[in-house]
Amino acid sequence: MLTDFLIIPQLIFDEMLGHCKAGCPNEACGILAGRNGKVSKIYKMANIENSPVTYMLDSKEQFKAMKDMRDNNLSMLAIFHSHPSSAAYPSAKDVSLAFYEDAVYIIVSLMEKEPVVKGFSIREGNIEEIEIVLK
Secondary structure (H helix, E strand, C coil): CCEEEEEEEEEEEEHHHHHHHHCCCCCCCEEEECCCEEEEEEEEEEEEECCCCCCCCCCCCCHHHHHHHHHHHCCEEEEECCCCCCCCCCCHHHEEEHCCCCEEEEEECCCCCCCEEEEEEEECCCEEEEEEEEC
């Protein structure tokens, strides 16, 4: 169930930013898991596309993450990826590949000196911003 906001602990948020910066110049990606809109675990994934403009989660890593979530009674709350040289807003391809309606899609823009991080609900092509709360 998607809420109007997602709570991310500062440590996990910083780890996500680090993973995105390390992936440059290509897009980086991963999954955030937790319960009741509060993230408690990050799964940093390989971008098998090795591209600066697209990403695809490694299916083996994604399967392992899903199994780990199930074993630990966690839900996938968000899928994150970086935009190394564009704004923190879903591209047409991001929208077409948004298969998880209950997940927040987080985009980390690295085009400015400081990263810009935004979350979105993407359902049937409709994009709505979701607030990210750092704890």
